[in-house]
Amino acid sequence: MLQKVVIIGAGPAGLLLAHYLLRRGKYYVELYERRPDPRLMDVSQDRTFPISLQERGRKAIREIAGLEEAITATSVLCNGTVIHRKQGKARKIPRAIPILTIDRNRLVMILLQHLTETYTSEKLIVKFHCQCVQVNGRSKTVTLKPEQGEAFTVAYERLIAADGARSHIRDYLVQNAGLQCDQSYVPDAYKSVFLTRLNPALGLELEPDKIHAWNRDNKTRMLMVPQPGDRLNGVIIFEQEQNSLLSLSTKEEVLAFFQENFPLFGQLMSQEEAEAFLQRPVGRVLTIRCNHFHHGDSVLLIGDAAHAVSPSIGQGCNASLEDVLVFERLLNRYEDDWAQVLPAFSEQRVPDAHALRELSDYSFPRTKVLVVEFFLRLTMSRLLHRWFPQWVKPFVFDLVLDEDLPYSQVLSFSQGWINKVKRSQP
Ligand SMILES: Cc1cc2nc3c(=O)[nH]c(=O)nc-3n(C[C@H](O)[C@H](O)[C@H](O)COP(=O)(O)OP(=O)(O)OC[C@H]3O[C@@H](n4cnc5c(N)ncnc54)[C@H](O)[C@@H]3O)c2cc1C
Incomplete structure (x- = not known):
């Protein structure tokens, strides 16, 4: 018997998670998205932007056969x-x-196309123009409002909040389940x-x-x-x-x-x-800081819904895709026992998400003097790292972009600079 997972939000995180869950052969997935089907619209007409993907995001995509190749073919x-x-x-x-680098909507389109070509409706339902407007944790149901027609309710065994920075499911957990969340x-x-x-x-x-x-x-x-x-x-x-x-x-x-x-x-x-x-x-970019990313054994927050950050160092999507990889490793470790997997996900991922927030807010300075110092440090640390790799670590930008170290480790290596930028801001 397949377990029913309802995913709200067909952005990069929700779509990649659907790939990962379906390939395990134990899940049936229903995916609901508020926006129209990206396969039916011109990407330039909607609010979209290019996303840069480095190793953190790419290694998560690479796990699904053919995906990285399809994405590379239409990116630069x-x-x-x-x-x-x-x-x-x-x-x-x-x-x-x-x-x-790839346009956000094009990335979504490839993830979606690949998903719908791989799985039939026996395993996967994807509905667009369908907004999640209500959650009931007690009856384990969500209510969805299509663009036209009556709202309808679906039951879930597991519910995934992949509905971005303005997550409706996260708001429900804040109001009803004691989740703490700072938004700014x-x-x-x-x-x-x-x-x-x-x-x-x-x-x-x-x-x-x-x-x-x-x-x-x-x-x-x-x-x-x-x-x-x-x-x-x-x-x-x-x-x-x-x-x-x-x-x-x-x-x-x-x-x-x-x-x-x-x-x-x-x-x-x-x-x-x-x-x-x-x-x-x-x-506008809303940033999110939560104290955990799950509720009980049935609700998971993932991607921007859990930890939206400023795009200043281009990591929001990379981190969202990496979430999926971390989650799958925990499913493997705990043999799909969500009662163990969900708390373990929060335990592992919250410190990295908080570190990413610091790195995104304070890696790049806003004062003229510090901008000059930033480029000096970048150039010097590249030189010195090449000569003395065992003593000199790359500067914060290179540590974020060229490596796939956990964000908390990047932060601990870069804390001096981050503190300096933080002090320079009002
Ligand atoms: C200008 C800009 C540049 C960026 N550049 C980069 C970059 O270079 N590199 C990088 O890694 N990241 C970048 N990011 C961040 C990146 O876009 C996000 O981190 C990433 O899209 C998060 O993916 P997600 O799937 O979690 O959320 P989203 O992409 O926000 O997807 C969430 C989906 O849920 C849907 N949804 C929301 N509410 C509901 C609801 N109630 N019911 C149904 N569906 C719902 C939304 O329509 C959306 O499709 C950038 C962001 C911005 C704004």
Whole structure:
């Protein structure tokens, strides 16, 4: 007899977990997602952004045969970042180990396609446009509201909250089961931007294997990532409180804003994109810190629902995918006894999630002086680590991106720098 697992949220964490559970042959999975089916829409029309995946996320994907290959085929490997500026030469920061970059919705689409092609409806049901609106832990049921039609209730044996930073299931546990959770918005907001890498009329061509960044000042910056073909997808990040984008109301003003503040990117923006940019919503990032990630033997919080962080060091998705790998190892260790697996998951994962929160908030400084020190330290530690690897550890960014050490270990190696950045912030 198969155990019934209901997963709420078909983001990277929910979809990868469905793969892992189904391959065990002991589970039947029902997956409900509030958004429309990504296979039926144009990714550029929705709020999306490029995600960089390094070893933590990739090793979790690699476990499912064929997945990493499918993802690699539609992503771009970047071996460094170019920081462009108005005056002076662009600064290049190479990466010895390339990072895989992929649009969030495309990643989701591949995980989903692979899942639905591998498992039939006897094992897997996936429903879109279906929002979880109520949880009842006593009767072990959830209520789902489709976009059209009546709400309906389904029973679960195990319930997975993979419903992201604004998790409904987590809210239920906070209100009814004593879960402690701190939530706060990061000061930055963002808007997605879609450019082309080339402008032949102006003789412009940005490198296809580099992330392209531009810091207008400490408050407004752009991060653009090459996509297959000539696309360059990314975000403009700005302080929510001082949102100069709010005053823009025509496509001409949008183009003028980018040409003035980010001239290179302004020259790569089409009229259509300037028009679409006006309509696109502003995204806010909510960060989450919970004291555990489970309830009893039946409810698991995973991914952003458990530990959403600022995207400043590009780890939220990597950590969410790694959660799935950690969870599967515990299923193996405790032979699918969820009464043992769930507390063990919290015990192992909460310290790493809290460490990741610190690393995401304080690895990259916001004051000019510390930004200079940051790049000095990065360059020096690379040199010294190459010469004396046994004595000098890589700097915090390289430790996060080039290794797959537990986040708590990365934090303990980098605590001095993290404390310094923390002290510099109001
Ligand atoms: C601008 C930006 C850049 C980023 N860059 C990176 C990066 O470079 N590298 C990296 O590792 N991470 C990055 N991240 C973080 C990354 O996007 C998240 O950590 C990751 O998407 C988390 O996956 P998830 O599946 O847990 O949650 P989500 O991706 O949020 O998916 C949750 C899903 O649940 C659905 N849902 C929510 N509520 C309900 C409900 N009540 N009922 C049904 N469905 C529901 C949502 O529609 C969504 O599809 C970035 C984030 C942002 C905002």
